[in-house]
Amino acid sequence: MSDLYTKIWIHAIFTTKGARQLITAPLESRLQNFIHDQLFELACPVRIINGMPDHIHILFLLNPARSMGEIVRKVKGGSSLWINQNKLCIQKFSWQPGYAAFSVSESQVQRVFEYIVNQKEHHTKETLQEEYAHILELHGVLPNVIR
Numbered sequence: 001m002s003d004l005y006t007k008i009w010i011h012a013i014f015t016t017k018g019a020r021q022l023i024t025a026p027l028e029s030r031l032q033n034f035i036h037d038q039l040f041e042l043a044c045p046v047r048i049i050n051g052m053p054d055h056i057h058i059l060f061l062l063n064p065a066r067s068m069g070e071i072v073r074k075v076k077g078g079s080s081l082w083i084n085q086n087k088l089c090i091q092k093f094s095w096q097p098g099y100a101a102f103s104v105s106e107s108q109v110q111r112v113f114e115y116i117v118n119q120k121e122h123h124t125k126e127t128l129q130e131e132y133a134h135i136l137e138l139h140g141v142l143p144n145v146i147r
Contacts (some may be wrong), residue, residue, distance in 0.1 A: 008049075008062040009104035011112050013055060013135070014076060015096040021053035022089050032056070034082055038075050042066060047109070050116045052123055057116045059104065072099050100135060 016022045021069040023031060032049040035058065039046050043063040051057050062068070076095040104112050115122070126134070 002068070003138060004064065006062070006064045007106065009106065009112075010044075010058075010060055010062050010068070010101050010110050011074065011116075012058045012060070012099060012101040013105050013132070014058075014072075014099050015055040015132075016053075017094040017096050019054045019096070020091070022091060022093055023051065023053045023056070024089075027083070027088050030088065031079060031083065034080055035075055038078050039071070040073060042071055044071060048113055048116045050119050052119055059112055059116055061111070068101055072101065100132070100141075102135075 028051075035049055035056070036046050038059050039058070043065070045061045047059040047061075049056060049058045063071070076099070079096050083089050123131070
C-alpha cells in the first residue's frame with residue numbers, strides 16, 4: 001500500500017503555570033478561537049476546545065507530518081505570546097511546561113467530546129488535581145508529582 005491513511009484523535013490538556021486561574025470569561029472564547037486557528041494552520045482539525053480558568057482540553061486530529069511536541073510547543077508558545085502582547089490578562093500569562101495528550105479511539109470520540117463540553121459541570125464535583133490524576137490513571141500513566 002503506497003498511500004498514507006491516518007486518523008489519530010488526540011485529547012490534549014494544558015494547565016496554566018501554577019494552575020493560576022488566568023483564563024477569565026472574557027478571554028476564554030478568544031483563546032479558544034486563537035488555538036483553533038493555530039491548530040488549523042498546523043493541519044490539525046479541531047473537534048472541540050473547552051476548559052476552566054486554570055486549564056483547557058482540546059480534541060483534535062493529529063497531523064501525521066508533525067510531532068506531538070511540535071504541535072504543543074507551537075500552540076502553547078503562540079497562545080502565550082498572543083495573550084501577553086495583546087495584554088489580555090492582568091498578569092503575565094504562561095502555560096505549565098508539561099502537558100497531557102492521549103490518543104482517542106474513534107469509538108470514544110463522542111464520549112470525550114461530551115466530557116470536554118461538560119467541563120464546567122464536571123468541575124463542580126472534581127478538582128483539577130483529581131481530574132488530572134483520574135485521567136492519568138485511566139491511561140495507565142503514573143505521574144512523578146501532581147502539582
